[in-house]
Amino acid sequence: MTENWTTLRELLLPAVGARGRAVESALRGAIRDGQLAAGLRLPSSRDLAAQLGVSRGTVTSAYGQLVAEGYLTSRHGSGTRVAEGIGRATPPAEPARPARQWRFDLRPGLPALGAFPRAEWAAATRSALADLPDEALGYPDPSGWPELRAELAGYLGRVRAVTATAGDVVITHGAAEGLSLLASVVGGRIAVEEPGHPGQVEMLRANGSTPVPTTVDEHGIDVDALRRNGCRAVVVTAAHQFPLGVALRPARRHALLAWARDHDGLIIEDDYDAEHRYDRPALRAVQAMEPSRVAYLGSVSKTLAPALRLGWLVLPPALRATTVRRKEVTDLGCSPLPQAAFATLLRSGGYDRHLRRTRALYRTRRDALLGAIADRLPDWEPVGVAAGLHVVLRLPAGTDDAATSALLAGRGVNAPALSTYATHPPYPGLVLGYAATTPDRLRAAVAEIARITRPGGR
Template sequence: MREAGRWRFDLRPGLPALSAFPRGEWQAATRAGLAALSDDQLGYPDPQGLPALRAELAAYLGRVRSLRAGDVVVTHGVAEGQALLAALLKADGHREIGVESPTHPGSAEVFAAHGVRPVPVPVDEEGISVEHLARTGCRAVLVTAAHQFPLGVVLGPARRRALLAWARECDGLVLEDDYDAEHRYDRPAVGPVHTLDRDRVAYLGSVSKVLAPALRLGWLVAPPALHERVVERKRLSDLGCSPLPQAAFAHLLRTGGYDRHLRRSRQLYRRRRDALIDAVADALPAWRPHGVAAGLHLVLRLPDGADDAALERALARRGVHAPRCPGTR
């Protein structure tokens, strides 16, 4: 393996175009955000998040994801939201959590590290199999409903209903990782499961796929019955996120800079996706692309009998980092 940053082409899923980060706008937002903070706000922060950012996020998530996010908690990203929920699940006696198979390996690791064992549940063209989930005995499940990671399928309407019926039946919790909700190319955005039952669904998102993972800024909307406990857990874990980047992000949201960046980057990703699909269709017609309508990556299914491990090594020798789909072997 090469060191990070040494690849000629890094095609790992999960990273936005880092060279397109709006450095100038972020600098201006940082200046404006700092100016908007009172002296008092430079003391220990509200562990729920900076009030100005929470208000902007509630408006943004309401507008873009139809979410009622009055109780949003600012986090250091989806990963921290998962860690906070994992700790609560563990305290409530959960020993296992259902995860989609394949899933995002980093997410599964977070739950395992908190003593909540990830149990793989198969995914088909309609998303996670609720029938299989019900047989695991788990009472919590992590899903990427709008754009399954990594396969790219959407959790269908009947499955959404079945998932929520399962959660009500077993007094369970659905953790919805809406990691790349904003990147839709050929169809309108697919709504979150959270809007169907906010008592059963904890909603997680972040700026990692729109701006940059380095900002470590995200949000968590927990069911009302869990909200206070999430905030207390957040307080005990780090006393809250730094107000400075929160103030900058609030400024970017308020002034439309985030929307502008999204519009620009959506065009960039659509062009890159179209070029990749055309090139694959020309050069490798037997390789079928999946999950192309949304997101920052696509999955190529190799023809039967192809040795994907050998291919990964051959690409690496040429400086191309194109990892195999996690959990498919």
């Protein structure tokens, strides 16, 4: 007779021999001790009898007795379940602290999650899974799925002028893991931009490095300050500095590479949102100018969705073997399934099509935000508007941006202060993300900011 695998459920009970009462006693004890939770569906009498090596009648009799005692419930069509209110009392779980419900959430860093290409991703996943060989379901290559590394090398060369082969690419769980790997491999003092992303500082510290804040001005990172701070590595967001939004000027790029040569230093280029540009052409990656001195970081967190946890490192030759080994001993590599799906999306042109759509979407949202600021807050200057997913709203000199941000937060508007990204910010400001908010909501948010910060005004 064919086994009905759709109802098969395993249940761990002590050896009971052939005695009927032993099955009943074992079940009663497991329920009392909390091993079998309230509401849990038990195996069918046939299944449990086969598992315990007793007759089906023995299990049926035990179930019937425990139903009569109130330990179990039995309904036609829903099987036999452990009754509610039976068993060892457990302390109530501490209630989860509810997430803050913002009326307007303008924090930077999130793309439009509703624009994720679900249909194309599902099709790419089905296609990749159909083509995936059986051996790919074992432990993966810690460097990453070979087909994805090859596709990425071609894509990054095409759109960012990155110089790489598949062998130079390591797939990571987002750019965060890439930075963590480099921090653990390089170690020591690593310069970070000031202002910059607090998360970078935390990751470097957590992986044994010492972050050293280094000033950023309107031309990008101050290389003279970098020369003075004694670091052998630096993290830069050259294409669109976070959070100020400036691009690293050509003279600074050349000076940065000269620093790396003079100090045998490493440039860690975090290219976190270079795909999103509106009023300026694409910039070549710094890595393209001297691949032996630059480790290039990227991910899909700002283009597709952070939930995919897909990123990449393009490494100089001196760091490849050590970084791959570190990746192997920390997590054995990333799952090949999403890697294969992303490789398919790249190969089919679906990723490029998605970026064209979202670039137009984000331009519309940025324009709505800038128009509302010009109308309602004309003396507040937007900075870094030509690219990216956020702007810095420069406030009048002497404004306390932390107090302004707190005032807005009290009225349900999440608008982080620039001072939260720097010990000594260059000016007071608010850092406003716009990618995840519709044009109408952006206009309403700016109107609310104006009402809150300008009592009696428009």
